[in-house]
Amino acid sequence: MQRLKPKSIPSCNKNFIFTAVKDDKRIDGRSSKDFRKLSIGFGLDYGSSVVSLGDTRVMCNITYQIAEPKAVKSCEGLLNIRVDLTASMIHTYEKVVEIMRMIEKNVKDSRCLDLESLCIISGEKVYALETDIIVMNDDGNLPECCSIALLASLSHFKRPDVSVVEDKIKIHSFDERHPIPLNILHYPFCTSFTFFDNSKFVCDPTQAEEQVCDGYLIVGSNIYREITTIHISGKSAITKDVVLNCCQLAIERSKFLTNFVKLVVEQDLKKRSTEGAEIGYAPLIRESSSVLCSYKKEEIELQEVQENYDDDDVIIDLEVAQNTKMYRYASDTVGIGEGRGQNWDFIDEFQENVENDENEDMYIEDEETTNNEDEPDSKAKQFSKRSKNSNKYQEITVEDDLSEEEVQILNPPEFK
Amino acid sequence: MESRILLESTSVKTPFRIDGRKPHEVRSLTCRLGVFQQADGSSYVKLGNTQVLATVYGPHDTRGKSNPEKSIINCKFRLSTFSKSTRRNLHRDIRSIEISNNLTQVFDSAILTELYPHSQIDIYLEVVQSDGSDYAACINAASLAIIDAGIPIKDVVCACSAGFIDNQPITDINAVEESSNGTPILTIGMLPKDKQILSMESSGGIHLDNLNDVMDAAIEGCKSVLFIMKQTILNHIQELKD
Amino acid sequence: MAEVKLSEGEKCYLIHGINDNFRIDGRSCWDRREIDLEINLLPSCVGSAQIRSVNCSVIAGVKMSLVPPDPGRPGKGKIEFFADISANADPLFEGRGGQGIVVELVSFFEDSYKDCSLLDCLTVVEGKSVWCLSIDILILEIGSKASLYDLCSIAVKAALYDTRLPKVYVNPDTMDIEIPDDPFDIMRLDISQIPVFVTVTRIGNSYIIDPTQEEEASSISSLLFSVNNCGTLLHSKKLGLGSLHCDPIKELIPKISVVALELHDFIEDQCKSLTS
Structure with missing residues (x-):
């Protein structure tokens, strides 16, 4: 399986991004602290979700198995997280590992999921949750998008009810007994900040900004003002104050995301309980402005744009x-x-x-x-x-029958 | 599940940790430069019971493509099979790759790579014995090995870990404290002169109000580590002169 | 272990010197370089040892576990070997680069230790559970491949000397196994029967031991012998690509026994002095 080579960024693009960031402007018109449009959609199964943050699109599926618990933690369930980046083939294995570990640390080490509630028979049988995070399109800010997808799926997921009768486990189907949602203690979301020239940073970077940046900082936080994970990487030299500042911003973002995710999950669950409502991915594909369709970029206002030219440009009379x-x-x-x-x-x-x-x-x-x-x-x-005149070059001519109004002869653009 | 008393308060106000240290005490650190003759630079760091060997080969020709602007840094971290109490037999497990990546990033920014275009610098780390703060010990060992190899570097990169137990920030985590449930751990690798952070990894939840104190504890730990590292370097140079 | 490239003139000089029993560093053909031995350096292992020679460094660690025995050998314990060359030795050995050397090493160890009398001491309950010792060899620095085998065997023997196994109490009625908590209630292993390896390298018309990298580059081939403390040759293996005559080998064998006995004594003395 051959990997595509990552496209090299021309230095004029790089310089453009750097200069724009200095003025708090970005290519897609956002300011440095603005986030892209976020939408979440759910599939037919409980625990399947698709999240799009701008053009970055991530799908997360959760399935369960009954398995033996670890010897050391005999009354806790298991949670396995896998991240699949093969769809965007420009990433190296190192990048995959980075994202996988980021998500693992954020969700597992912060203990946001109550694993003890997944125990069936202590020491013998527990629920093992397998989460597959599939990156469908990468346009920057994968850690944030993946963490949103994972937490949306976890809050949407429902496991079947079990009853234990004399060492025999009976798993009830969804029709027999209501399925039980997972017990999530807090929602830790990742937020990415990329640094340009040491002190300037932007939130929610696009793919171009990520490739060009000096360094990045990923903060995992929740609404209780706890910082679950921090990862600093790259060439920029960051001071302690900048880190604390970014943590504040990350907490604000987590508050918004926690409410958003809870709201979206509630809406979807309500839809399922009403008769005849359309659930799953099929209706989302038909809708033109949904999470599964391409992201329409907002129009950039050009009123403030000034034409700049270098003195080296040749000025034509x-x-x-x-x-x-x-x-x-x-x-x-x-x-x-x-x-x-x-x-x-x-x-x-x-x-x-x-x-x-x-x-x-x-x-x-x-x-x-x-x-x-x-x-x-x-x-x-x-x-x-x-x-x-197939062998001759086509010269642009004005036909005599066409009136002058149909053809516009323009003056060449004015040069200053 | 056992409950461990990680911090025990005696009648005197200062609490003691499970290995008898005070909260801001770093474990005893010994370093040696030039332990291997065949490598261009090598070092051995013993932080408490954590023992790490670092070797540096380079700058030398690249094996594949070369970068015309700067040197490629290749860093590989490995835990040996007998390093922890349970025997591990994994060649490329995820945590080793993660630490290798982080180390590559740290030294890519610290080493003056623009001076060696079209070449490669290999840094190999072997953890012979693991007793907590592996990542911090590795950064220190690699930094000393690079200095032993004579490769120009912006500053002596030093690292230290810190945690938060029972409302008390503590410096330099050992394995027992690391493995107990819910201890948040933070490792900072920094350039000491400019107080710039090159790498920060944290896991477990730290409340924002406490984050400042924990980061301060780690930075203080870095200062103590730096003092010993500088002494080792100066002694080594003195020996070479004689 | 960078491959040393020698010119024909250098090789010639070396070989002529050896024919006169004079090696380039002043040793005679059967002299060994100094070996530094250290035991009990890894707290996570039940036994550990580190060997340092001029440009070779090996650490051996022993870990234990209780397992059911092989069905065909119910009264014997198990010893497993695992070796690894760290990338510290050379960038060539990054990742799985050293597998060629390592696989040969491990298979020779397993062959030599297959019928060792040590295995009988490792039984706990015959037919039900025995000790399994997992020996990990970590090669940190390599000089010449031939001397590597010798040093690894010394490291393993010293690590086994250092091994402290807890004394196991078996309840005769229920056959339950109790392992005491007391860290000083241990038994040590009798390492007298454990073999050491002696490698002899053919250069010119003579055989030498403990070759340097230059000497190995000008050699024809090497022979590896596993010898126990009575001087009996247990196993042998040929290393390298050259061909050897039989008669010099026959003359060699008594010398090898002498060298091996010296090594056995050296290890015993060193370990005793380190533990006392």
Whole structure:
């Protein structure tokens, strides 16, 4: 199984992100402390959920088994967490381990799940929960998304009721007896902060920001103001005050997430109890603005945008620009001017045509204004022209029958 | 399940820990540089009962692709089979890989890698005996080994662990305290001069109000560790001169 | 254990010197370099030892467990071996790099210890439970491969000397096993029957022991013998790729017994002086 190579980021992209972060701005229009849109959907089975945080999408499934407990902890259930990153094949095994350990430390070591309630017969039989976290799309901030998915699934999951009669275990089906939800003591959510240039940080980074950043800090916290896990990595040198500041922000975020997750789970459980309600992933796929459809990025406001240019840019005279001819050589290739004539001895047919059609040039329109090619007439004419002069380059000409209003001849853009 | 008294208060106000230390006392630390002749740099660190051997090979040619801007750091951590009381026979288990990753990140930022493009520096750590604070001991050992190898580094990277038991922050956790349920543990690896944190790993829940005290305990521990490490380095250089 | 590359001239110099019983570091063919032995260094193991030679360092640790015996050998205990070369020795041994050397080492150990009389002392309840000693060998530094075997065997023998097994009390009626809590109620093992390994390397016209890396690079082949304290050769193995004549080997055998007995005495003396 070959891994794709991670795309290298051009340094101009990197510089752009760095400069933008200094001004508290990001590529998708958020400020440094804004989070992307979060939506959670549940499947038919209890404990199956899909979470999307912007374009990052993670699915979590929980299944159970009856197994023997560990020798050391004989009256506690088992919780196995697995993270599957094969869908986004650019990650190395080290990254997978990092995320897996992060989630494990956050959920297992903080003891957010009451494992003793999963015991059936102490020392012999307990419930073993298998959680599979599958990353469907990675657009940054995987630890946060995975932890939300895991906790949403855990709060949604219900296990069958058991009764123990003389050493025999009877597992009741969901119809016989109501299934029992898990006992979650607190909800520890991870929050990621990425650092640029030591002191500036952003919350909820996208994939591009993560690849470019100097270092990152992942904090796991819950609403009781407990910090369950901290992980600092990368090149940035962080001081104690920055860490404490980020922990505060993480706690705020956890409060929001805890309420959100509880609300969403409640809504889904209510839906299940009403007759005829649509549950599961199928209705979500049909909905256009749901968790399983692509994320529509918000429009970026361009009013404040200033055009900047380096002094090294060549400034073209307005007259020169207006008098330069532009030629379309193919559907996606345009030439400005034509260069000098050839010194080779063969006769170029194109050269002859150009000399003959001097007065029939047309400037190329800007992309924002009307696209003439949408009109069926002009398209047909272009195609017919192409077939006639198939060996020659297509020069952009204005047909005599078209009125001036349909074709817009634009002045070239103004350069300062 | 046994209940362990990890912190015992005597009639005198200071509580004592299970191994008799006071809360902010670091275990006895001995370090030695240059323990292996064949490696470019090596060190041995004994923090209480935790014994760690570190070796550094490099900078040398890369085995695969090389980076034209800086040196590649390759760090591998291993717990030997007899290091803990139960025999382990795992070659690549998840915790070892996690610690290897973290160590690679720490030394990637601490070593001046831009000075050695197209090369690789290998750091190998072997925990011969594990009695708590493995990660902190490894950072200290690797730091000394790099200095023994003569590779330029921004500062002597030092590390220490800290925890929180019975409303008391404690420095330098041992294995008994680590394995008891619910003890939050925090390990900090830092560059001491600028007080910059290169690595921080924590597990178990620490309340935000106590987090400041626990971090302070770890940073104080780092200072004590740094003092001994610097003395060892100076003694070693003195011996080399003679 | 970086592969040493020698030129033909250097090899020639070395071989001629050995033919005159004069090695490049001044030793004679049957001289061994100094060995440093330390026992009882790992608190988590019931027995442990560390051997340090000039450029070779090995740690051996012994752990115990109670297991049911092999059905075919109900009255004998078990000894398991596990060896590993740490990446500290060379970057080549990172991960599973050292498996080639390690597999050979472990299989020779298992062959030599298969019929050891030590196994009889490890029975607790015949047919039901016996002690299983798991011996872990950690190789931290390697010089020449030939001397590695010798040193590993010394480390294992010393670690077994250091092993403290708790005395087990068997209730004769119920056959229940009780292990006392007293840490000083222990039994020690009798290591006199445990074999040591002697490796002889053929260079030029002579055999030498404890070769350096340069000497090994100019050698033809090596022979590995497992010898017990009566001087009896128990097992043998050929290492390396060259071919050897039979007659010199026959002359060799009495010398090997002498060397082995010296090693046995050395280990006993060292261990006794360290424990006293």
